[in-house]
Amino acid sequence: MEPLFGVVLALIVAAASPANDSCTCATNKWAVCAQDGPGNCICRLAGSDRPVDCSTLTSKCLLMKAEMMPLKEKRLWRPPQGVLDSDGIYNPDCEDSGAFKARQCNQSSTCWCVNSAGVRRTEKGSGSLNCSELVRTRWIYIELKHKRRSNAFHVPDVTKALTQLFESRYKLHPKYIAAIKYDPPLIQIRLHQNKKPSWDVDIADVAYYFEKDVNNDSVFHSNSKLAVSVNGDTLAIDKLWIYYVDEKPPEFCMRQLAAGISAVVTVVLLTAGIGITMLLILRWLRTRTYKKFECKEMREMKATSSELP
Known part of the structure; x- marks a missing residue:
């Protein structure tokens, strides 16, 4: 009976191990x-x-x-x-739902407002900065450049491969992929999501997962390297840019813009002033030269007339 009990116990342990x-x-x-x-x-x-x-x-x-x-x-x-x-990473304050809080601050009590993708959309200010709402990021433009190859991919193949990738790996419904543009070697993926139902993933989360995959720092547990195949050929991503477009324009104040404009105006005024000064100097030199020449001519004429019989 004991050998049978041992066999049963071993089977239970073996069955439990894979689960763990x-x-x-x-x-x-x-x-x-x-x-x-x-x-x-x-x-x-x-x-x-x-x-x-x-x-x-x-x-x-x-x-x-x-x-x-x-x-x-x-x-x-x-x-x-x-x-x-x-680079670009900070310790954010999150809602219980996992969403970003509209106002983010660092340890030095410097605060700023972010959009639903956690990207800063205002200038940094003091702890009294007020962020009345979390502005939603409705559009995300993912632009990537693939490595040089002898022949360009076919546009339908690129669209199909990337649509399948975002649907299978990142759980994104194809309806949120507004467009995929291909101008070799550049590819642009446009994600659009007005509101996020509770059962759908957020396009900001999708973009972040994709960015981490491209940078070989995958968030997935398997840590598997991203592999994109376009009709059997590997799509080797060389560079990546991500742009966020909110439902409301950014609220950067005009101080920086005003400073830039005033700097340009100052340069223009200085340049114009220097130009005018140089013109006046040249004009003065020409007038002085002309007067000297005129006096010289008059003296010569007087000398000549006095020599005449």
Whole structure:
């Protein structure tokens, strides 16, 4: 009976082991997951108690917050060879829903307003800065440049490949892909989303996941390198730019613009003043030369007339 019991126990352990190994968050490598009963895997954002829905993308605000954590706290879920690229990254304040708060501040009490993509849309000010609403980013333009190749891709193939990529990898419904333009070697992907239903991913989160993939710092747990195939040929992305267009124009004040305009006006006035001064000097020199020449001629004429008989 004991050998049979041992076999049964071994089978139970073997069956449970894969479940433990599979307790990971496929869409967020920074999530800490643990079994909470048979077949129930609970994942939370690293360094906080926020639950993570691993069936969809994590909000950009929560991802940026996880990235700003000290490396020693991230050692368990980030590869040791990983390098933190903090360019443009800050420690954001997030709503309970994961959305950015309209006003963001740093440790020195300098504050600014952001859009729904977390991108600054005002000048930085003091802690008294008021951001009345979170302005939604309705359009995102993703522009990329692929590496040089002998032959350009066919436009329909590029459109199909990128549409499938955004739908399968980033869970984005094709209706939010407004257009895909291809002018070799440049590709532009236009994402448009007026309002985000609760069941759809946000285009700002999609753009952020894509940017991290292109920069070989994937957020996905597998950390698999992004591979885009266009009709069997690899689309090797060389450069990437992302532009955010809000439903309301940015609110940068006119101080910087006024300073720039006044600087231009000053340069123009100085240039005009120098030009006028040079013209007056040249005119004065010419007049003086002419008078000297005229006096010389008069003296010569007088001398000549006195010599005449």
